[in-house]
Amino acid sequence: MSSDVIIRVSDLGKGFRAYKHPSDRLKQSLYGLAARLTPVPTLKAKLSRRAIASAQVFWALRHVDLEVRRGETVGIIGRNGSGKSTLLQMVCGTLAPTEGSVTTQGRVAALLELGSGFDVEFTGRENVYMNGQLHGLSKEQIDERFDAIAAFADIGDFLEQPVKTYSSGMFVRLAFAVIAHVDADVLIIDEALAVGDAFFTQKCMRFLRKFMQTGTVLFVSHDSSAIRGLCTRAMWMDHGKVIDVGDAKDVCNRYLEAYYEEHQGKSRKVSGTKQPAEPVSASTRRDRRGKYDAQQDRAARNFVFDPESARSGSDAATIERVEMLKEDSSPLLWVVGRENVTLRITARVRDPLEQPVFGFTVKDKLGRMLFGDNTFWVPQDDPAECVTGDRMVAEFRFAMPILLPGDYAVDIALADAARPRDAQVLHWQHDAYLFKSDAATSSTGLIGMPMREISLEVVHLHTS
Numbered sequence: 001m002s003s004d005v006i007i008r009v010s011d012l013g014k015g016f017r018a019y020k021h022p023s024d025r026l027k028q029s030l031y032g033l034a035a036r037l038t039p040v041p042t043l044k045a046k047l048s049r050r051a052i053a054s055a056q057v058f059w060a061l062r063h064v065d066l067e068v069r070r071g072e073t074v075g076i077i078g079r080n081g082s083g084k085s086t087l088l089q090m091v092c093g094t095l096a097p098t099e100g101s102v103t104t105q106g107r108v109a110a111l112l113e114l115g116s117g118f119d120v121e122f123t124g125r126e127n128v129y130m131n132g133q134l135h136g137l138s139k140e141q142i143d144e145r146f147d148a149i150a151a152f153a154d155i156g157d158f159l160e161q162p163v164k165t166y167s168s169g170m171f172v173r174l175a176f177a178v179i180a181h182v183d184a185d186v187l188i189i190d191e192a193l194a195v196g197d198a199f200f201t202q203k204c205m206r207f208l209r210k211f212m213q214t215g216t217v218l219f220v221s222h223d224s225s226a227i228r229g230l231c232t233r234a235m236w237m238d239h240g241k242v243i244d245v246g247d248a249k250d251v252c253n254r255y256l257e258a259y260y261e262e263h264q265g266k267s268r269k270v271s272g273t274k275q276p277a278e279p280v281s282a283s284t285r286r287d288r289r290g291k292y293d294a295q296q297d298r299a300a301r302n303f304v305f306d307p308e309s310a311r312s313g314s315d316a317a318t319i320e321r322v323e324m325l326k327e328d329s330s331p332l333l334w335v336v337g338r339e340n341v342t343l344r345i346t347a348r349v350r351d352p353l354e355q356p357v358f359g360f361t362v363k364d365k366l367g368r369m370l371f372g373d374n375t376f377w378v379p380q381d382d383p384a385e386c387v388t389g390d391r392m393v394a395e396f397r398f399a400m401p402i403l404l405p406g407d408y409a410v411d412i413a414l415a416d417a418a419r420p421r422d423a424q425v426l427h428w429q430h431d432a433y434l435f436k437s438d439a440a441t442s443s444t445g446l447i448g449m450p451m452r453e454i455s456l457e458v459v460h461l462h463t464s
Contacts, residue, residue, distance in 0.1 A: 106185025
């Protein structure tokens with residue numbers, strides 16, 4: 001191994017045996033024992049083949065090659081079940097490979113699944129000493145660093161309580177506090193920060209960025225913005241195989257494109273094209289509103305979409321397709337802000353509707369509604385009624401605001417405003433469309449408004 005390669009993975013594979021019947025496990029043991037005891041070569045080979053045939057091998061990981069050089073931060077991205085955690089466990093030495101090899105240099109500190117390396121019956125203090133010694137520290141070294149570890153974890157009196165009483169967030173706090181003080185050469189993190197609170201996550205990020213100046217990091221995350229922000233290189237894994245390795249931004253872009261195209265493809269159905277609607281002027285809206293106010297009762301005039309409102313059991317209309325499109329009509333999979341967006345909703349009418357209304361809301365990963373609109377005041381040809389078999393297409397065109405990096409979802413609703421208030425909503429589809437924001441701007445708040453212009457002028461006043 002050359003001096004600058006600190007992690008080398010060569011043709012690595014991990015297989016797990018699976019048995020169709022409980023008796024197959026016994027057969028494999030007996031055939032294997034007989035093969036070891038028999039002195040006849042032909043019989044030994046025959047018994048060995050039968051032992052192998054008694055079990056099926058599921059390959060969680062196979063033919064993986066990776067080199068990580070000293071000082072690099074390499075991110076691993078991929079969906080659940082792609083083999084990311086299995087790879088990290090073999091790099092750490094907690095899982096033996098079935099084939100291939102892993103070689104590391106220096107002290108490796110790992111933060112894998114919750115509670116890894118902890119004894120839940122011991123107190124937090126006892127686990128600090130036990131975990132520190134597992135990472136190569138002496139008792140005297142841990143004594144010197146204990147106060148700093150306790151301050152970093154910041155779990156108060158729980159440090160003297162059994163670990164089995166801890167929440168998942170406390171687990172992560174204590175585990176990260178230990179690995180932050182063991183003078184590691186290589187730091188391996190497996191999505192553990194996802195369960196920490198925002199303040200502790202920021203503390204960990206500050207430590208990581210300082211560690212990255214001299215150390216080597218192998219980092220697994222589903223958050224592409226974290227991979228882009230932290231990593232110099234990235235590896236994309238899927239079904240136990242390496243799909244792509246290279247620049248972190250390029251790999252994340254290809255991963256996002258493939259993942260979201262596949263996800264949206266499962267729910268999209270083919271639909272025809274629709275001619276763009278003419279822009280609606282403010283005067284037209286006012287005219288229509290005046291006519292509608294003169295005809296409808298107070299309940300209809302106060303029409304609003306409510307996610308918790310009752311849905312009609314008649315299935316009078318059903319949302320069939322939801323698309324979010326770029327200006328070239330291709331699917332919008334992730335945004336950075338300021339894009340011109342078309343949200344297109346297609347629905348099929350089963351029972352007659354008097355006043356159909358489409359609406360949408362965009363929400364963040366915490367379920368907070370950020371923005372939305374509906375077609376209630378949009379002019380429609382009179383009469384507005386729909387009959388059985390009609391197809392409806394609603395389009396919303398807008399400039400995407402600047403959203404904080406992360407995952408977002410679009411909720412879609414279809415209602416009949418002419419129905420009684422408790423039966424207006426016909427179909428409410430939660431998480432009808434998913435997209436990701438990778439905004440690089442430093443906007444303030446949950447939503448940043450695309451500024452047309454920002455200027456700063458300095459006027460020097462000279463006094464005599």
